[in-house]
Amino acid sequence: MNQLLPVFKKEFFGYFRSPVGYVILAVFHIVIIGLTIFAGYYESNQASLDTLWTFLPWAFLIFIPATGMRLWAEEERSGSIELLFTLPIPPMAAVLGKFLAAWAFIGIALTLTFSLALTTSYLGNPDWGIMFSGYFGSVLMSAAYLAISSVCSALTKNQVIAFVISVLICFLATLFGSQILIALLESIAPAGLIDFLGNFSFLAHYQTMTRGLIELSAVSFFITLTTAFLAINVVILEK
Amino acid sequence: MVAVENLVKDYGDLRAVDGVSFQVKKGDILGFLGPNGAGKSTTMKMITGFLSPTSGTASVDGFDIRKHPLEAKSRIGYLPESSPAYPEMTVVEFLSYVAETRGFRSKDEVHKRLSDVIVKCHLQTVQSQSIETLSKGYRQRVGVAQSILHDPPVLILDEPTDGLDPNQKHEVRKLIKAMAEDKAIVLSTHILEEVEAICNRIIVIDQGRVRVDETPDEFKARKPGSSIDEIFREITSSKAYA
Numbered sequence: 108m109n110q111l112l113p114v115f116k117k118e119f120f121g122y123f124r125s126p127v128g129y130v131i132l133a134v135f136h137i138v139i140i141g142l143t144i145f146a147g148y149y150e151s152n153q154a155s156l157d158t159l160w161t162f163l164p165w166a167f168l169i170f171i172p173a174t175g176m177r178l179w180a181e182e183e184r185s186g187s188i189e190l191l192f193t194l195p196i197p198p199m200a201a202v203l204g205k206f207l208a209a210w211a212f213i214g215i216a217l218t219l220t221f222s223l224a225l226t227t228s229y230l231g232n233p234d235w236g237i238m239f240s241g242y243f244g245s246v247l248m249s250a251a252y253l254a255i256s257s258v259c260s261a262l263t264k265n266q267v268i269a270f271v272i273s274v275l276i277c278f279l280a281t282l283f284g285s286q287i288l289i290a291l292l293e294s295i296a297p298a299g300l301i302d303f304l305g306n307f308s309f310l311a312h313y314q315t316m317t318r319g320l321i322e323l324s325a326v327s328f329f330i331t332l333t334t335a336f337l338a339i340n341v342v343i344l345e346k
Numbered sequence: 347m348v349a350v351e352n353l354v355k356d357y358g359d360l361r362a363v364d365g366v367s368f369q370v371k372k373g374d375i376l377g378f379l380g381p382n383g384a385g386k387s388t389t390m391k392m393i394t395g396f397l398s399p400t401s402g403t404a405s406v407d408g409f410d411i412r413k414h415p416l417e418a419k420s421r422i423g424y425l426p427e428s429s430p431a432y433p434e435m436t437v438v439e440f441l442s443y444v445a446e447t448r449g450f451r452s453k454d455e456v457h458k459r460l461s462d463v464i465v466k467c468h469l470q471t472v473q474s475q476s477i478e479t480l481s482k483g484y485r486q487r488v489g490v491a492q493s494i495l496h497d498p499p500v501l502i503l504d505e506p507t508d509g510l511d512p513n514q515k516h517e518v519r520k521l522i523k524a525m526a527e528d529k530a531i532v533l534s535t536h537i538l539e540e541v542e543a544i545c546n547r548i549i550v551i552d553q554g555r556v557r558v559d560e561t562p563d564e565f566k567a568r569k570p571g572s573s574i575d576e577i578f579r580e581i582t583s584s585k586a587y588a
Binding site: 110112113114116117121124125185186187189190192193194195196197 | 417422424426443447476
């Protein structure tokens with residue numbers, strides 16, 4: 108596993124070797140702050156980040172596939188994957204190294220939203236426990252989105268295809284628990300099925316954490332999902 | 347040092363490599379010849395562990411590339427065709443990355459390895475340029491530098507002199523020849539005089555099979571008086587294989 112470090116370093120700093128990383132960070136930041144304020148961050152008169160948490164999953168939906176799409180597709184297109192896999196690096200170390208690098212990049216994006224947390228504490232007296240729990244949930248959820256994006260990226264040498272497919276999958280995974288889908292299915296599907304689908308919902312698990320409740324089921328949901336997708340990723344590459 | 351036994355690779359219905367076997371000993375420079383699409387690169391990709399063979403085995407220093415991939419890979423220096431690299435990285439960044447994956451972790455070690463190959467491959471003037479800004483010749487030399495960085499006992503070079511000017515070709519050949527003493531080297535090429543200049547063994551591969559495996563002198567003795575080009579053409583175009 109000590110082969111993980113060089114891959115991580117190469118990949119993480121890779122985001123900043125071209126303008127792409129900076130552009131993604133800037134756009135994400137502007138969009139998420141804009142949405143939060145637009146959604147009534149000030150008007151709600153509450154010292155909380157609820158408006159941020161409402162939009163974060165939907166912003167992640169675009170931002171994380173954009174971060175993850177290059178992970179493997181780029182290597183395949185340029186042929187550097189041949190170099191990567193003829194170096195003495197086990198596939199698992201390569202997958203984890205790349206995943207952790209992209210996750211750390213997303214971590215930077217999330218850290219930038221601390222500006223909102225600071226603003227909140229300046230304006231009011233927020234509950235830091237709930238805020239922490241919300242950030243914890245966001246970090247976990249981002250890992251699951253990212254693992255999905257990484258798999259999609261390994262399936263194609265075209266970054267655009269990787270992006271579109273991972274947005275689609277992440278969108279469905281998020282939608283499973285949303286009111287929109289429930290309303291849509293209520294009339295045609297049995298309640299049991301809706302409940303069952305809801306179990307796989309990113310939103311439902313995430314929302315409990317943004318309300319300050321760190322449930323073991325939610326934590327294990329995201330961790331299991333991430334691990335499963337990373338394992339699929341390794342299998343795809345070994346083939 | 348390199349033992350290849352009955353390698354077969356199928357792509358769907360197409361059999362790209364059909365039962366290739368050969369051995370390379372220390373001190374050998376093996377010239378791998380054959381028309382485009384003959385299976386040269388595919389064979390090399392299987393030896394280096396990038397592709398898994400449909401059947402057959404390849405082993406390096408006794409380590410089977412499928413069963414002990416990491417041990418085998420760490421003994422190979424490989425220059426893939428068209429020498430891919432990461433375009434946004436500078437030459438030094440790229441070579442440091444390769445050095446770290448090759449197990450050189452302390453700054454001093456990495457520095458020592460890098461300065462060594464940078465001098466050997468004449469990369470001093472471009473070392474802090476990003477790879478995408480380099481000419482084809484320089485890129486090729488970065489690829490060679492990457493492959494010899496850890497001083498491997500086995501070198502697999504897929505068209506190492508492709509895209510170089512005559513002076514650079516001469517330099518790379520000199521470099522390969524100088525390293526040959528304590529290494530087993532396999533190189534593929536389309537330039538037949540290159541084989542004459544540096545190789546002590548020739549393998550001609552066509553339609554996935556080994557057609558010829560002999561020394562350059564034996565090869566030339568096949569048809570005294572004619573050039574190595576003519577003999578090559580005769581072997582790979584007439585289907586009457588010797």
